[in-house]
Amino acid sequence: MLYAVLCYNDEAVTSAWSKQEDEMVMGRLMKVQEKVARQGRLGPVARLVPTTAATTLRKTRDEPIVIDGPFAETKEQLLGFYMVDMPSLDAALDFARELAAANPGVGSYEIRPVGYFAQNGIDT
Structure with missing residues (x-):
């Protein structure tokens, strides 16, 4: 099953x-990442730039409006994500545990099953 691991x-x-x-x-x-890639289980990986570079399109009852930044009222921000193909949630959690062990300090990893994924071939 495909999982998104949100960091x-x-x-x-x-x-x-x-x-x-x-x-x-x-x-x-x-x-x-290399360990999981050798197993053929690693999909796209992204490290996001700081939220100060973000722009948000907020949908309202009228026309959507564009504002600078996400302005999330949280202490943690989404800094990156992994797409992994794991046989179970436990395996995805093990992967997230390895990421957590490699990353000093605090933080969290949200593991979410992917309902739809289109690999459309964007190269960067």
């Missing part, structure tokens, strides 16, 4: 990392 953390903390700290964390995460 949340306090971007004020992660953006304060030095280049060396960031590279260390990304290197540890890459090892987890």
